[in-house]
Amino acid sequence: MQIYLPIADLPVNVFLVLGMGLAVGYISGMFGIGGGFLMTPLLIFIGISPAVAVATVSSHIAASSFTGAISYWRRRALDIALAMMLLSAGIVGSATGVWLFTELRALDQLDLMIGLSYVTLLTVVGGMMIYESVQAILRTRRGMPATLRRPGSHTWFHGLPFKLRFKRSKIYVSAIPVWAIGFVIGFVGAIMGIGGGFLLVPMLIYFLRVPTATVIGTSMVLTLVTMASATVMHAATNHLVDAVLALILMIGGVIGAQFGARMGQKMRGERLRLLLGLLVFAVGCRFAFELVVQPDDFYSLRYVMGG
Amino acid sequence: MRQLTIMLTLVTIACGVGPAPAAERLVVSLSNHRVAVTSNFVGEELVLFGTIEPEPSTSALRPPYDLVVTVTGPRQTLRTRRKQRMLGIWVNVDSREFVRAPSYLAVLSNRPVNTIAGQDTLRRLQIGLDNFLLPQRIGADVADTVRDDPFRRAFVRLETQQGLYRESATAVTFLTPTVFRAAIPMPAAVPTGNYTIDVELFTGGLLVARTNSALEVIKTGFEQYVADAARDYGLVYGMATTAMALIIGWFASIVFARD
Numbered sequence: 001m002q003i004y005l006p007i008a009d010l011p012v013n014v015f016l017v018l019g020m021g022l023a024v025g026y027i028s029g030m031f032g033i034g035g036g037f038l039m040t041p042l043l044i045f046i047g048i049s050p051a052v053a054v055a056t057v058s059s060h061i062a063a064s065s066f067t068g069a070i071s072y073w074r075r076r077a078l079d080i081a082l083a084m085m086l087l088s089a090g091i092v093g094s095a096t097g098v099w100l101f102t103e104l105r106a107l108d109q110l111d112l113m114i115g116l117s118y119v120t121l122l123t124v125v126g127g128m129m130i131y132e133s134v135q136a137i138l139r140t141r142r143g144m145p146a147t148l149r150r151p152g153s154h155t156w157f158h159g160l161p162f163k164l165r166f167k168r169s170k171i172y173v174s175a176i177p178v179w180a181i182g183f184v185i186g187f188v189g190a191i192m193g194i195g196g197g198f199l200l201v202p203m204l205i206y207f208l209r210v211p212t213a214t215v216i217g218t219s220m221v222l223t224l225v226t227m228a229s230a231t232v233m234h235a236a237t238n239h240l241v242d243a244v245l246a247l248i249l250m251i252g253g254v255i256g257a258q259f260g261a262r263m264g265q266k267m268r269g270e271r272l273r274l275l276l277g278l279l280v281f282a283v284g285c286r287f288a289f290e291l292v293v294q295p296d297d298f299y300s301l302r303y304v305m306g307g
Numbered sequence: 308m309r310q311l312t313i314m315l316t317l318v319t320i321a322c323g324v325g326p327a328p329a330a331e332r333l334v335v336s337l338s339n340h341r342v343a344v345t346s347n348f349v350g351e352e353l354v355l356f357g358t359i360e361p362e363p364s365t366s367a368l369r370p371p372y373d374l375v376v377t378v379t380g381p382r383q384t385l386r387t388r389r390k391q392r393m394l395g396i397w398v399n400v401d402s403r404e405f406v407r408a409p410s411y412l413a414v415l416s417n418r419p420v421n422t423i424a425g426q427d428t429l430r431r432l433q434i435g436l437d438n439f440l441l442p443q444r445i446g447a448d449v450a451d452t453v454r455d456d457p458f459r460r461a462f463v464r465l466e467t468q469q470g471l472y473r474e475s476a477t478a479v480t481f482l483t484p485t486v487f488r489a490a491i492p493m494p495a496a497v498p499t500g501n502y503t504i505d506v507e508l509f510t511g512g513l514l515v516a517r518t519n520s521a522l523e524v525i526k527t528g529f530e531q532y533v534a535d536a537a538r539d540y541g542l543v544y545g546m547a548t549t550a551m552a553l554i555i556g557w558f559a560s561i562v563f564a565r566d
Contacts, residue, residue, distance in 0.1 A: 003347065004344060006526060006534045007533070007537055009498065010495060010496040011347075011495045011496075059548050059549060059551075059552045062552040062553070062556070063553070063555050066552065066553050066556030067559045070556070070557065112399070231548055232545035235544050236541040236545050239537045239544075241548050243533055243547075244533065246552070247551065250555045251555065254556050258563040291396040292397070295397055297465075299388065299461035300399075301387055301388075301462070
């Protein structure tokens with residue numbers, strides 16, 4: 001069944017888009033990531049212009065992260081205090097990112113910057129996660145405790161001042177690394193046009209030692225707020241949010257996210273981290289492939305303006 | 308900008324060069340002057356019918372005739388970029404901006420345009436994808452380039468791949484030596500706006516008559532409403548979309564709540 005999208009200006013198959021929403025929603029619910037880094041390329045692939053895709057995906061992510069956040073909230077697997085703390089720093093980071101975005105676009109090398117940052121971030125983060133979770137799984141096999149929460153495993157930033165206690169996550173850390181992470185997520189998110197969940201989850205796990213259980217719900221709250229505000233900003237400035245496309249994606253997305261969240265709760269922490277690591281790494285390799293392999297077509301078109 | 312204006316003026320003058328003292332007159336009619344894009348729009352084909360009639364003063368027709376129909380969509384500016392390998396990775400190193408190029412361009416004829424008239428005539432009348440004026444911005448200047456300029460070729464090829472540019476030597480059919488029909492394909496991704504249709508009649512390689520028509524592609528009903536809302540009330544539209552996201556998210560969690 002074809003339906004015409006009023007802002008994207010082209011017809012799409014409803015069931016195809018619904019299916020894409022479901023699949024990405026499932027992954028996002030399971031790992032507590034927005035899934036924008038998966039959905040945006042998919043939409044571009046079916047012919048939607050990159051600008052409309054990025055703007056519309058933000059509203060889809062808002063919907064699926066909201067439903068995910070609610071279900072983690074019910075299971076008390078969500079740390080509001082930590083989320084708020086990260087968010088306040090994230091806003092500052094986003095503003096800095098938007099500024100740099102504009103500067104880079106003037107130099108006409110934004111695509112390359114985005115491509116390179118995707119490759120670097122995704123492969124490094126993905127690789128680290130795979131390595132760590134495989135180690136953890138092997139440890140469990142040998143009958144040792146899987147978690148890394150040993151009293152002696154503190155790193156240098158645990159000695160920093162302004163310590164705060166986050167009860168739900170059972171951590172006691174300095175505000176400085178929390179702020180730094182929030183800032184980095186906001187900054188990178190603005191530059192790369194993503195929610196940053198796939199970066200936030202490993203950062204919270206490895207740097208702050210937040211337990212895998214609360215990390216996902218917390219990351220979803222952060223994603224929800226950033227993506228909801230991104231939707232409003234995109235709609236107000238670029239007029240590129242396609243409400244019809246968003247609606248189809250959302251319906252698929254929220255259903256997928258519900259099942260994904262359930263699956264994520266059932267799975268063991270280190271398995272979940274391994275899967276997310278593999279996913280992130282695979283997407284990183286795909287971007288690397290695109291940069292290195294000779295393209296089919298050396299030329300591409302970009303819309304500048306009408307009239 | 309000034310160069311562009313001058314150039315466009317020159318183009319207008321060039322186009323204004325009328326046909327030779329004519330014995331023929333074109334009468335055309337379009338099946339539909341308005342293409343309505345609705346929620347189930349998947350493309351459409353318009354049909355242009357026409358006849359060749361003798362001018363009342365002279366009565367002799369001079370078949371066989373050749374006919375070229377050029378349909379031009381609303382203008383837009385696009386950038387064509389070229390990738391090149393640098394330090395092992397593929398980077399956009401060079402680009403050209405095509406200024407006010409048609410978003411849709413169809414050249415429909417009864418046989419290949421380069422067999423209908425001489426190269427000079429086709430170039431002057433801008434008939435055929437190769438001869439259509441596609442001004443590029445090169446530095447501060449705006450000018451059309453030679454037809455085998457690599458950026459121009461890539462631009463036309465990419466637009467053709469999307470179904471927005473086409474040249475068909477079979478789209479015009481002569482039902483009798485003086486009655487013809489032309490099929491104008493409107494793909495699903497056709498841009499909205501005003502289109503012009505130029506019809507040019509040739510005999511023996513000479514332009515003998517021309518006429519034009521127009522059509523518009525518009526969104527209607529719900530699509531129009533959404534597009535207007537997004538453009539005119541961006542902030543409210545964005546907040547409404549976000550609210551929709553939250554409601555759907557909340558609704559799903561109720562539907563799926565088992566505990």
